[in-house]
Amino acid sequence: MKRVGVFVCHCGTNIASVVDVKRVAEAARSFPGVVFATDYQYMCSDPGQELIRKTIKEQRLNRVVVASCTPRLHEPTFRKTLESAGLNPYLLEMANIREQCAWVHAKDKEGATIKAIELVRVAVAKACLNAPLKPSTIPITKRALVIGAGIAGMQAALDIADAGYEVVLLDREPTIGGNMVKLDKTFPTLDCSA
Amino acid sequence: MVAAAQHPQIQVITYAEVEQVAGYVGNFQVTIRKKARMVDATKCTGCGTCWEKCPTKVDSEFDLGLGKRKAIYIPFPQAVPAVPVIDKEHCRQFTKGKCGVCQKVCPTKAIDYEQQDEVVTESFGAIVVATGYELFPWEQVYGEYGYGRYPDVITGMHFERMNSASGPTGGKIVRPSDGKEPKTVVFIKCVGSRDEAKGKSYCSRACCMYTAKHAHQVLEKIPGAQAIVFYMDVRTPGKAYEEFYSRTVHEGAVYVRGRVSRIYQEGDKLIVCGEDTLLGRQVTVAADLVVLATAMVPSRGWEELAKMLGLATDKDGFFQEAHPKLRPVETYTAGVFIAGACQGPKDIPDTVAQASGAAVKVCQLLSKDEMATDPMISTVDENLCSGCGLCQPVCPYKAIDMKTITERVAGKTVARRVASVNMGLCQGCGSCTVVCRSGALNLRGFTNEQILAEVDAACL
Numbered sequence: 001m002k003r004v005g006v007f008v009c010h011c012g013t014n015i016a017s018v019v020d021v022k023r024v025a026e027a028a029r030s031f032p033g034v035v036f037a038t039d040y041q042y043m044c045s046d047p048g049q050e051l052i053r054k055t056i057k058e059q060r061l062n063r064v065v066v067a068s069c070t071p072r073l074h075e076p077t078f079r080k081t082l083e084s085a086g087l088n089p090y091l092l093e094m095a096n097i098r099e100q101c102a103w104v105h106a107k108d109k110e111g112a113t114i115k116a117i118e119l120v121r122v123a124v125a126k127a128c129l130n131a132p133l134k135p136s137t138i139p140i141t142k143r144a145l146v147i148g149a150g151i152a153g154m155q156a157a158l159d160i161a162d163a164g165y166e167v168v169l170l171d172r173e174p175t176i177g178g179n180m181v182k183l184d185k186t187f188p189t190l191d192c193s194a
Numbered sequence: 195m196v197a198a199a200q201h202p203q204i205q206v207i208t209y210a211e212v213e214q215v216a217g218y219v220g221n222f223q224v225t226i227r228k229k230a231r232m233v234d235a236t237k238c239t240g241c242g243t244c245w246e247k248c249p250t251k252v253d254s255e256f257d258l259g260l261g262k263r264k265a266i267y268i269p270f271p272q273a274v275p276a277v278p279v280i281d282k283e284h285c286r287q288f289t290k291g292k293c294g295v296c297q298k299v300c301p302t303k304a305i306d307y308e309q310q311d312e313v314v315t316e317s318f319g320a321i322v323v324a325t326g327y328e329l330f331p332w333e334q335v336y337g338e339y340g341y342g343r344y345p346d347v348i349t350g351m352h353f354e355r356m357n358s359a360s361g362p363t364g365g366k367i368v369r370p371s372d373g374k375e376p377k378t379v380v381f382i383k384c385v386g387s388r389d390e391a392k393g394k395s396y397c398s399r400a401c402c403m404y405t406a407k408h409a410h411q412v413l414e415k416i417p418g419a420q421a422i423v424f425y426m427d428v429r430t431p432g433k434a435y436e437e438f439y440s441r442t443v444h445e446g447a448v449y450v451r452g453r454v455s456r457i458y459q460e461g462d463k464l465i466v467c468g469e470d471t472l473l474g475r476q477v478t479v480a481a482d483l484v485v486l487a488t489a490m491v492p493s494r495g496w497e498e499l500a501k502m503l504g505l506a507t508d509k510d511g512f513f514q515e516a517h518p519k520l521r522p523v524e525t526y527t528a529g530v531f532i533a534g535a536c537q538g539p540k541d542i543p544d545t546v547a548q549a550s551g552a553a554v555k556v557c558q559l560l561s562k563d564e565m566a567t568d569p570m571i572s573t574v575d576e577n578l579c580s581g582c583g584l585c586q587p588v589c590p591y592k593a594i595d596m597k598t599i600t601e602r603v604a605g606k607t608v609a610r611r612v613a614s615v616n617m618g619l620c621q622g623c624g625s626c627t628v629v630c631r632s633g634a635l636n637l638r639g640f641t642n643e644q645i646l647a648e649v650d651a652a653c654l
Contacts, residue, residue: 090570121651122652124651125648125651129647130644133638135566135568135569136566136567138218138219138220138221138564138617140221140559140564141220141318141319142319143316143317143318143560144318144319145222145321146322147323147325148324148325148493148534149198149206149324150326150534150535151534151549152326152545152548153534154198155533155550156322156324156533156549156556157201158553159549159557160553160556160557160560162203163557163560164203165556165557166205167203167204168204168205169204169205170207170208170212171208171209172209172210172495173208173209174268174277174278174279175269175270176198176208177195177274179326179328180542181195181272182351182358185407187407187435
């Protein structure tokens with residue numbers, strides 16, 4: 001039994017000044033699987049995340065849809081919210097109603113609202129099929145390669161080496177130093193560059 | 195330089211190039227070609243006998259042609275390592291087949307004319323790209339400055355070499371044409387920078403300051419000399435930078451706001467014609483030496499390296515950071531970081547800061563024994579996979595291999611080929627799932643069923 005919660009974000013006025021967020025939440029309540037839908041000013045803020053956590057527990061949600069900005073921005077945020085509420089983070093789904101709605105359809109509020117409702121409908125349908133996922137791990141070779149042994153490469157190599165890791169510092173020229181060693185004195189202190 | 199060379203945790207490999215990069219974050223396999231120096235580095239003591247006795251003299255690349263080097267050489271006296279290389283294009287042993295002087299005089303028998311390039315493959319967890327810059331080839335486009343015809347029109351880098359105590363003139367500022375000390379030196383800024391018509395649209399960021407330094411050096415080293423700087427703007431946004439510029443002006447450097455329209459030779463003078471836009475009049479200077487502040491451009495070979503590492507570049511060939519403000523040393527390839535002028539023109543303080551930033555990112559990665567991978571990657575349903583292999587060539591990350599599995603069919607053991615996804619390489623783009631005819635490949639988190647459910651929700 002899927003129990004989906006839908007959380008519609010205002011993003012201050014970024015979304016709410018164009019999209020009728022209350023109508024989006026209202027519409028979401030009728031979608032299959034949705035047991036709860038609401039809107040809030042800043043879903044990514046502490047109180048916003050707390051609202052999601054509280055609702056997950058109260059409504060026994062097992063899928064969460066956040067309708068807000070691009071997942072590139074806050075997907076990691078909301079995944080952590082789910083995790084802290086005891087849900088697998090990959091049971092989250094996001095509907096981008098800021099970049100794909102409010103910002104691009106700023107002059108067509110009615111159209112933007114209808115599109116936002118559609119995007120949430122799509123996200124809910126996908127969320128119902130979201131499965132818990134677990135990251136796997138890969139081993140790390142504790143060695144770094146620095147390509148180019150000018151001032152940037154030498155500094156990076158020294159810092160990494162000082163932290164205790166093995167570094168290979170590579171340069172195609174017969175000597176290290178790059179352009180920097182060609183310089184005489186360097187501004188603004190006029191000390192030598194060697 | 196010496197600190198890097200002597201650090202017990204740093205292995206310096208010079209005269210070598212990256213040829214191939216395979217693998218993924220935490221597990222890169224890098225193929226390195228160590229070019230043949232024709233000198234056995236394990237035997238060479240850097241005594242210098244070989245380059246002293248070498249009979250062939252060539253223009254020194256390190257001194258930008260202002261000085262000479264031998265065919266067996268180290269670029270400059272303090273080079274690290276102090277192991278020479280033989281320039282096969284000029285060495286008589288290679289061009290004429292006879293000479294052998296260096297081999298005869300070498301006290302440790304380190305010279306080896308038969309040495310071959312050595313190709314090695316090594317494993318690394320992280321890569322820092324710090325390939326730097328080179329100077330804009332102004333000779334190709336700036337006809338008004340003489341297309342490089344006049345020997346006394348030089349770049350700031352030439353000027354640096356002349357100023358260096360270990361440089362071709364021993365630290366003396368002279369005219370390359372006749373070796374005389376110049377009395378009037380003209381500096382021209384923004385040669386190739388901020389010039390969309392002939393050069394690059396960007397500001398090279400370090401030129402205003404090094405020109406101020408050069409003007410200061412002229413006034414300091416040559417009594418009674420004149421330093422005249424033609425500029426578009428004076429940009430000094432750094433700690434103690436504006437003060438440095440003011441000091442140069444107070445020392446007597448003359449700053450003229452305007453571009454130079456023409457330089458021509460008249461006797462042993464270079465006549466520099468320009469405009470003073472603040473006074474609104476033409477200016478003509480009879481100069482002894484002209485120094486151009488040429489733009490920084492990415493170091494040659496950036497295209498090949500970008501392809502090998504999967505790096506994006508901007509319109510000018512500088513490597514693209516993952517975010518212009520928040521991820522300045524990361525790239526779109528996990529485990530590959532950038533530092534210094536290969537990311538964009540910058541001065542030494544900014545370069546050092548960025549390099550330390552990149553180093554922290556590397557340490558962050560290397561401090562873990564293992565790392566979590568994104569689970570939203572492709573998976574193969576081996577029951578459905580027909581082993582057609584169509585998925586292999588479409589994968590942009592080379593993450594799919596074919597493997598052989600054995601199974602029991604009707605009481606017999608049969609072997610067949612199926613696709614297999616490398617978890618470390620797969621970035622979850624989904625290309626393979628589109629070409630998979632049997633529907634065996636599925637992207638976790640974006641399964642075919644999920645996508646169809648989305649389509650249904652949108653259309654029904």
